[in-house]
Amino acid sequence: MFEIDTLCYHSKLREKNAEIKFAFTVLTLFICVWNRSIVIAAIVFATTGFLTVCVGGIPAARYIRLLCIPFFFLLLSTLTVVINFSKTPLSGYAICLGTFYITAGKDTILFAVQIFCTAFGSVSCLYFLSLSTPMTDLIAVLERLYCPSLFIELMLLIYRFLFVLAELASSISTAQKARLGNRNFRTSFSSFGALLSVLFIRAIQKSGRLYDAMESRCYDGTIRVLHQQYPVKRKELFLCIGYELLLLYFSWKGLP
Amino acid sequence: MNKTQKKLVTLSTILAIGFGIYPAANAMHIMEGYLPVTYCIAWGILCIPFLIAGFFSLKKTIQEHRKTLILLAMAGAYAFVLSALKIPSVTGSSSHMTGTGLGAILFGPCATGILGLIVLLFQAVLLAHGGLTTLGANTFSMAIAGPLLTFGIYKLCQKLKLNRMVTIFLAASLGDLFTYCITSFQLALAYPSEVGGFSASLVKFMGIFAATQVPLAIIEGLLTVVVIMSLESYAKSELSALGYFKGGAANVK
Numbered sequence: 001m002f003e004i005d006t007l008c009y010h011s012k013l014r015e016k017n018a019e020i021k022f023a024f025t026v027l028t029l030f031i032c033v034w035n036r037s038i039v040i041a042a043i044v045f046a047t048t049g050f051l052t053v054c055v056g057g058i059p060a061a062r063y064i065r066l067l068c069i070p071f072f073f074l075l076l077s078t079l080t081v082v083i084n085f086s087k088t089p090l091s092g093y094a095i096c097l098g099t100f101y102i103t104a105g106k107d108t109i110l111f112a113v114q115i116f117c118t119a120f121g122s123v124s125c126l127y128f129l130s131l132s133t134p135m136t137d138l139i140a141v142l143e144r145l146y147c148p149s150l151f152i153e154l155m156l157l158i159y160r161f162l163f164v165l166a167e168l169a170s171s172i173s174t175a176q177k178a179r180l181g182n183r184n185f186r187t188s189f190s191s192f193g194a195l196l197s198v199l200f201i202r203a204i205q206k207s208g209r210l211y212d213a214m215e216s217r218c219y220d221g222t223i224r225v226l227h228q229q230y231p232v233k234r235k236e237l238f239l240c241i242g243y244e245l246l247l248l249y250f251s252w253k254g255l256p
Numbered sequence: 257m258n259k260t261q262k263k264l265v266t267l268s269t270i271l272a273i274g275f276g277i278y279p280a281a282n283a284m285h286i287m288e289g290y291l292p293v294t295y296c297i298a299w300g301i302l303c304i305p306f307l308i309a310g311f312f313s314l315k316k317t318i319q320e321h322r323k324t325l326i327l328l329a330m331a332g333a334y335a336f337v338l339s340a341l342k343i344p345s346v347t348g349s350s351s352h353m354t355g356t357g358l359g360a361i362l363f364g365p366c367a368t369g370i371l372g373l374i375v376l377l378f379q380a381v382l383l384a385h386g387g388l389t390t391l392g393a394n395t396f397s398m399a400i401a402g403p404l405l406t407f408g409i410y411k412l413c414q415k416l417k418l419n420r421m422v423t424i425f426l427a428a429s430l431g432d433l434f435t436y437c438i439t440s441f442q443l444a445l446a447y448p449s450e451v452g453g454f455s456a457s458l459v460k461f462m463g464i465f466a467a468t469q470v471p472l473a474i475i476e477g478l479l480t481v482v483v484i485m486s487l488e489s490y491a492k493s494e495l496s497a498l499g500y501f502k503g504g505a506a507n508v509k
Contacts, residue, residue, distance in 0.1 A: 001340060002382050026388070033389050034293045069384045070287040077443060079292065080460045108450050115290065115447075122289025126388060130381045138381065150315055150325075155374055157329030158336065162378070165330075165337045173341075184450060188344035193482030195341075196358075197503040200334060205495040207330035211323045221322055 001166045004066065004130050013132035015210040017232045024139045024240050031247045032121045036114045039122030039255040040247060045242070048128040058131050066127060067120070074119055079114045082110075110146040110256075135159050140227045153223055164206065169199055277387045284354065284439050284469065285379070285394055288387025295446045300392025303373075308507040327498070328363075335359050336378055339385075343475060351472055356435055357428025357480045360403035361410055362498060372399020380471040397438035406431030421481050429477025436469040437462065 008014065015022070032044045053060050082104050084090070094103040113160075129138075136159070143152050172195050176182065181191035211219075289297075318325050338355045359368040373395050379385040386394045406427045413423035440461040449457035487495060 004382050004384065029289070029343050029389055031292075033289050033296070036292070073285070074290070076464050077447075077461070080443075080457075080464050081447050083449045083460065084449055084456075086368070090450065100418060103451075105450055118289055119289040122387065122389065123384070126288045126384070128378065130384070135378070137383065148311070150311070150318065151370075151374070153325065154329055154332060154370070155377075157326065158332040158374055158378070161330055161333030162336055165333050166340070169337055171339060182344070189478070190482065191400075192341075192344050193479055193486065195485040196338065196479065196483045197490070199337070200483070201491045201494050203330045203334045204327070204491070204498075208323075209325045211326045214277065214326070219322075219327075255422060 001170065002162070003062070004127075006247060007058055008063065008131050008134055011052075011058060011132045013051070013056040014134065015230055016132070016236065017230045018133050018137035018141050019144065020232050020236060020240060021129060021133050022138065024244075025125055026198045027244050028247065029122050029125050031244070031251055032118060032125060035255075036118050037251065037255045038114055038117045040250055041114075041117040043247070044249070045117075045124045046119040048124045052128050052131050056132050061245075063127070063131075067123065070119070070123055074116065078112050078116050080105075081115065082109060084108075114256075149222070156223060156225070161203075161206075165199060165203055168202055169195065190241065284398075284465070285376075285386035286390040286439060286442065288380070288384075289389060290387075291390050291393055291442070291446050292420040293389070295442070296389045296392055297390075299396050299442065303392055303395050303400060306369050307373060307395075310366040314370055328367060328371065331359075331363055334373055335371055335374045339375065340383060343479065351468065353476050353479065354398055354402070354432055354435060356398055356402035357388070357406045358483060359478060360406040361424065361427060361432060361480070361484065365403045365407045368397075368403040369399050372403070375399075393439075393442050397435050397442065401438045402431045403434035405434045421485065424481045424484050425477040428480035429473045432473035432476050433469070435467055436473070439497055440465055446467045472497065 028044055028048070031164045032041055049063070052058050053063050057231075082194070083102055084104050085100055086103050087100050089101045090103045090108075092104045092106045092109045094101045106133075136156075138150060139155050142155070143149075174197065180187070180189040211228040270307050313330070318328075335355050335358075338358070339352050341352065343351060344351055356368070356372070359371065363371065373391075376386055376391060376394050376399060377388075380391065409430055410427040413426060418426075422431060440458060443461045444454055444458035447457060448454040449460065
């Protein structure tokens, strides 16, 4: 169910320092989104793609399939930006429809291309983080950034319960399929409703049992876990700083 | 193959790829990198008062009843799994529930805000729905505005003593529609149209997303009715466990 999570545990970049990966992603994302430049987006797309596929060892085919996930949203929204209804044709293109035109100016088309590229660059940047850093490491980074402890504990627990509930949901839906529960729209509708409610009941029951188990092992309101530390290598640090400075230099030059 | 046949094959391949991509659509999360930085920050700041209020309310509940932390975490995991499951649909394309309606009715708006933030963060990292920069905007539309409206309508209909099924359906589906309106609003505000400015852009965004979102809102409303009705008949004791949350399912009677 969670392809990204499975892939990320296989990444060769997994045992690098999580903080530096996080800082790298956030800075690069920020510069990429701030500039909306096609050149910077292309550079970010190339480097993060290279890092994920070539250095991290994520299969290229799966990486490309993952990149397609937000494609539908991107397509619809970018089309919306480029399509205008007007009585007078604009400079970019114009399709005549009786009394009015579907049209857009040249600037708008350039702008739409910029948004498109920025979005792909930043998605690839996000994938660099999520395909190299397991959730538990990310939570540890947030803890170092002084995120409130209630938040951290909730995240830790939710991450653990995800897999329990997902497995339960998939076995229930297998059982429903085996009994022709998805024969037509009507049955699949009621099966899905049943799946959701049973899942909810089970979740509440499990949480009760889990609390009893924790209580009997002296749970006092805080969950303490040991984190594995991966020290930062000086080479990685310098490479990251150099890369960000380069991006900043390009954005200062104001490329299209 | 002659030329026409080749063209046909190519065309059908393109169509097939198009439909192949379509099922991966979870249209209403604004994707990573799509909003300008200023808007990302502004929407994030707008979320903060709601989140802080929710945070303190939860903290108080947890200090009083320690068990609620585990319960809350299960609820969060449930909301995430719910949004990752494919819902049945007529056209064969697969789409996902937002779960805002169900969450708001079961756990109340305070808990839904905080849980929504965490679930959206997980969705961004684990499912690539939404993103880190657009987290603020998505949180506002899906974890704050939608649930608040759902909860408001739910309470209002209860006061008016409407039929329970109608109440739940209205609350869930209108909350869902409201989420989609807010997302369109966010996009239109960031990208006003060349001709006609903000209002024209809002109409365009709402029109384009209506095609997927209106049927989805109706399906989600119906599903929420099915789930809550069956919970009420089979899981009275489990529901009473939720009574701790302020405005939560204590009122599901």
